[in-house]
Amino acid sequence: MNFSFGKEYKLCSHKQIESLFKEGKKVREFPFTFIFSTTEMEIKYPFQVLISVSKRNFKHAHDRNYVKRCIREAIRKNKFELESRLSEQNLKIVFAIIYTFNERMDYVNLEQKLIKALSKLTTQISNTNDKS
RNA sequence: UAGGCAAAUCAGUCUAUCGCUGUUCGUCUUCGGAUGAAGAGAGGAAAGUCCGGGCAGUAUAGAGCAUCGUACUUCCUAACGGGAAGGUCUCAUAGAACCAAUUUUAUGGGAACAGAAAGUGCCGCAGAAAGGAAAACUACCUAGAGAAGUUCGCUUUUUUAGGAAAAGGUGAAAAGGUGAGGUAAGAGCUCACCGCGUUAUUGGUGACACUAACGGCAAGGUAAACCUUACGAACUGAAAGACCAAAUAUACCGAGGCUUGAGGGUUGCUCGCCCAAUCUCGGAGGGUAGGUUGAUGGAUCCUAUGUGUGAAUGUAGGACUAGAUAAAUGAUAGAUACAAAGUUGUUUAAUCAACAAUGGACACAGAACCCGGCUUAUGAUUUGCCUUUUAU
């Protein structure tokens, strides 16, 4: 299994981000908010992700960096279910993770929450895809 | 034991698993990359953005005014509002000179510390009077007039004119202080000592200091009020700038202009100067939204040594490649060094001490062109000084 989580997974395109926030669908699962949409862009892996931690909730840069690191780490470990499901349906998506809580969490705690949230996201994606 | 001040040091280390961003080398390649190995990867404040400089672009024809900043002296520095050494003033504590005023010694702290005899403003309430010194509420003195008492000497009191600025009272502040003489009463009116000012000698690079003579004492405070004086400041800011690639609209509307100068630039203004015709300004629109560079070896750090009181600096030797860009150093598990408390054991009649084991903390905080400072945040250890409390 490949645990790597490099630059290819990062959503960097300005246009994509703008359209994502305009047209994307929201899924809420405390303490995260997901915004996702499908894409026709040529990307290597089934998804690209954007992680956002608000300056409003964390004043200091080191706190924001810590939370982002933890989220990255958690996704890196738990991306397979999402990846496999997407490749089954031959879908490519981009999504943003927004951390909406205003306190730091332990990594263990955060990972559990994220797993739960990711599973919710996967079902949502497949649902919307079925409808369309 | 706790706190404060000053100075110094460190900001854990190792292993395993899975990862992140560059670099070098090898292999493969559809030349886009892929993959393996090696090695590198946040700070003392990276922070605040409070100053200064480098660097870059524009300008360079300047002058005056305005604006902003700095302000004891000398030095350090690329530069500074930073630092060093010194001077002066001031505060606290303790002591000395008989009280006071004032002076002085020791220790420790603080100072935005140029000018208030260039000018203007302000100084509420209180107070007679708050700025050219001025005035008489209580109280003092002299002279005139009146009243009452009388032992006919005078005493008390009212009022008028003057003297004086000493006492009381007001205030943050009433302008030299203490003592003596002097006087109707008083007063630097005079004298002694102290303080203050001016001038001069001497010492010091200088801020200033010492001494002497003279002045009789003016010149209240406020410049973190305007201001004056001296010195300094061209503007912009790496999202600067340079290059490559991609894309498009030398189109449309309005105003103005053609060397007799529209307009633009030059700091805010004035003058002056410069540029200026397929042009300038405004409007409404179209396209792009990538990459490379700038950009990490430097006013760098360490050691030795010379110069200097010191900040610094000369010489010699050695050391050092973070370079991300929706923004990299992480997560999990374990071990371990060092500090304190605690627990257990040994020793002991018991406690202390000693020894051994166990146990056991990481605060503040994340580079964004780079440096020098300042400020603020903060864990631990060591040294020195000061203060408080408790115990002996």
Next chain:
RNA sequence: UGGCCCAUGGUGUAACUGGCAACACGUCUGGUUUUGGUCCAGAAGAGUUUAGGUUCGAGCCCUAAUGGGCCAA
């Protein structure tokens, strides 16, 4: 990255050259009313975001910090 501004009762705002921190709404008490509202009378509630400094005296002047907001790109 660079630049600018603000902070005053529970809320929204005043306070001029430094000289007793004011107003409205709200709150509380009493009155009027059968009761509530309206109305009338009265009261409480702040030491001006924090810490220093200048000054006789600071909301105002100066310095530093804290929090909040805005602009350029």
